[in-house]
Amino acid sequence: MPSTLNTEMLASAIKTKREKKGLRETAAEIGDISPATLSRVEQGNLPDVETFIKICKWLEVSTDTFVKGDKVANQELSEKEKIVFQLRSSQELDPDSIDAMIAMVDYAFKKVKKDGK
Template sequence: MESTLNTELLATMLKDKRGNKGLRAIAQEIGGVSFATLSRIEQGKIPDVDTFVKICKWIGVSTDTFIIGGEELGEVSTKDMVIAHLRAEKVLSKDTVNMLVKMIDMAYNSK
């Protein structure tokens, strides 16, 4: 099975994480990524591999979170999937999502 990148989820999570900060500030924060590249990603374009990895690290999720198909890549953890879906949620406030993510982290770290 061929795998592809869920650019919609990546764009949503990038937008959610940056909040009200400008793309130039985020580009500096991530390092090695231009604000123009971030803008294209927020518009649903596919980033190069290095940029993709940097953004995933900055967002705080596994690269596997955004891979559709391709079982050879391995399973995405339940924790990563739940957090990815929460961050992409449009109904809940950002503060609510952040609180839920903290609760999930605490639950997984207490095992």
């Protein structure tokens, strides 16, 4: 199976880490990419290799994380991250529903951590 970049998952990961920060602030934090470029990547457009590597470093994940068809894809993500990324990449759910579901996932994982289970 040929490897391709999972741009939906990449976009979701950026949105998740960025949270309420603005595009300008986040682009400056990543370093040497423009807010417009970051916006395009968040919309699912394919970044150039250099930008992709910078974003992965900022996300603190291997570039393999976003490669479809690669056996190591997703191995570095926590269960919570996988759920959140999947929700954010949904084309069927509206943003308010996604935010509400992510809040429930956050609560569930905090409860598990607190209860020690």
